Amino acid sequence: MILSDRDIEAALDAGRIVIDPLVDRAVQIQPCSVDLRLGSRFALFRSSATPFVDPELDDPDALTEIVEVNEGQQFVLHPGEFVLGSTVERVAVPEDLLAKVDGRSSLGRLAILIHATAGFIDPGFRGTITLELSNVGRLPVALRPGMRICQISFETLSSPAERPYGDARRSSKYQDQTGPTPSRIRRDQR
DSSP: OBOOHHHHHHHHHHTSSEEEOOOOHHHHBOSSOEEEEBOSEEEEEOTTTOSOOOTTTSOHHHHEEEEEOOTTOOEEEOTTOEEEEEEEEEEEOOTTEEEEEEEOHHHHTTTEESOSSOOEEOTTOEEEEEEEEEEOSSSOEEEOTTSEEEEEEEEEOSSOOSSOTTOTTSOOTTTTBOSOOOOOGGGOOO
16 A cells, blocks of 8 residues: 555654655655655766676776766756766655655656666665666756655555565665665675
């Protein structure tokens, strides 16, 4: 079951769900989701210096460079380009809920996708959400830090997760991440 706005508000008030900072509840809380804002840092892939990526061998941090966009400035996402961004807000999901991040329709209509596959936020996750931004259109699109970029919704689980994200028995590579975080696939348990 997806939480409604009233259930999201109650969970926020009780501290069960954390979205910090949540600067304008009246604008950001939608009927069954919360709009999150775009951060000011972007991780760009150094494609000219790397012929290909080997997920098991390459250090993803060495393949990217961080670009900081100042307040009032814009980041232009060109057609066919893929970059990592992140939300301004830090999110914490309780052990009996899962969260899903999706793009906003208004940006989708401009051909901006906010995730390639990582729209699922596990129970127990804490941190900012890394966005996999791509422009599938034919025109460049200006993205501004602080703009509402995506929406997060919450669903109840049949029971609380036995080993939630962040549990010591699991490899939680992205727990407490801040800013755009490159792939940590090399840390996968085999």
